[in-house]
Amino acid sequence: MTSTDKLRQVIGEASVSVAEDVLFRSSMDNLRLSRLPDAVVFPRDEEMVGQVLRLANELSVPVTARGAGSATTGATTPWHGGWVLDFSQWQQLHIDPVSQMAYVQPGVTVQALDQAALKHGLTYPPDPGSAKYATIGGTLACNAGGLRGAKYGVTRDYVYALEGFLPTGEFVRWGAGVKKYVSGYNMRDLWIGSEGTLGVITGAVLKLIPAPESRQTFFVRFLLTKSVPCVQLKPFSPSACCPAHWNFSIVSPLYVLNACGNAVCFPDMQVVRFCW
Numbered sequence: 001m002t003s004t005d006k007l008r009q010v011i012g013e014a015s016v017s018v019a020e021d022v023l024f025r026s027s028m029d030n031l032r033l034s035r036l037p038d039a040v041v042f043p044r045d046e047e048m049v050g051q052v053l054r055l056a057n058e059l060s061v062p063v064t065a066r067g068a069g070s071a072t073t074g075a076t077t078p079w080h081g082g083w084v085l086d087f088s089q090w091q092q093l094h095i096d097p098v099s100q101m102a103y104v105q106p107g108v109t110v111q112a113l114d115q116a117a118l119k120h121g122l123t124y125p126p127d128p129g130s131a132k133y134a135t136i137g138g139t140l141a142c143n144a145g146g147l148r149g150a151k152y153g154v155t156r157d158y159v160y161a162l163e164g165f166l167p168t169g170e171f172v173r174w175g176a177g178v179k180k181y182v183s184g185y186n187m188r189d190l191w192i193g194s195e196g197t198l199g200v201i202t203g204a205v206l207k208l209i210p211a212p213e214s215r216q217t218f219f220v221r222f223l224l225t226k227s228v229p230c231v232q233l234k235p236f237s238p239s240a241c242c243p244a245h246w247n248f249s250i251v252s253p254l255y256v257l258n259a260c261g262n263a264v265c266f267p268d269m270q271v272v273r274f275c276w
């Protein structure tokens with residue numbers, strides 16, 4: 001009897017797939033290096049996650065947690081085979097607008113969380129370019145940043161608490177859904193960015209902040225001299241007013257359409273684009 005047969009006995013047929021297309025889909029992330037797992041598990045609930053991990057530990061089967069598979073490092077590839085624990089369907093989400101906290105299952109996408117928060121005038125700032133499909137579990141495990149990181153920081157800056165399972169199948173909770181939680185070892189931050197090597201995340205309490213009332217984009221152009229960025233950009237420095245992101249473009253000569261739609265040429269110019 002194989003380890004996957006034993007797994008089926010313990011958690012039932014319905015939650016385990018060995019279908020070729022499912023194995024292939026779970027064999028890689030965005031790096032596109034593929035290693036087939038032996039089986040893909042779609043856990044029904046937390047109890048089942050614990051059961052799978054306990055059995056894997058007993059039988060020495062490698063386990064890889066999976067969200068959307070959008071990591072670009074091969075972190076999601078089950079290099080040693082074994083079982084993939086797929087959390088993409090764990091999509092429950094609750095927003096508490098009073099405490100400005102979100103209670104999130106790992107399969108909720110970053111974009112879905114931000115859109116739900118916006119309905120309450122709040123926002124979840126971490127915004128990796130993959131936000132549309134990257135899951136909260138995956139972005140916690142990768143400590144993802146994003147385009148607005150210079151202003152708002154990264155995923156770690158928005159986590160109050162995590163819960164999940166150790167590789168031995170033991171349930172753990174790190175932190176709590178309160179704003180001040182400072183005692184004891186900070187296991188929560190150790191888990192963030194650990195790419196699933198320390199355990200499996202099954203829930204998180206995340207910090208939301210008031211959404212900006214409006215967003216503005218500015219284009220600033222300046223002459224190509226060595227000192228220009230320091231001197232001319234001073235009004236836009238983080239201490240003056242912090243843009244959410246800046247794009248520096250070296251465009252020389254720069255052509256801009258004027259109000260009549262005619263191209264006007266600015267020779268020897270650089271451009272900076274700011275977004276708040």
Ligand SMILES: Cc1cc2nc3c(=O)[nH]c(=O)nc-3n(C[C@H](O)[C@H](O)[C@H](O)COP(=O)(O)OP(=O)(O)OC[C@H]3O[C@@H](n4cnc5c(N)ncnc54)[C@H](O)[C@@H]3O)c2cc1C
Nearest residue numbers: 067068069070071075128129135137138141144145196201
């Ligand atoms: C187009 C594109 C743009 C991107 N832009 C950025 C960017 O601007 N900034 C940035 O920082 N990153 C960026 N990324 C990478 C980003 O970090 C990942 O997309 C994201 O974190 C992975 O989420 P996922 O749900 O796809 O996780 P997956 O790829 O499924 O998993 C990623 C890692 O997390 C682990 N994991 C997944 N779920 C869990 C869980 N429940 N418990 C424990 N471990 C788990 C996996 O084992 C794996 O190690 C980008 C990626 C793409 C493809």
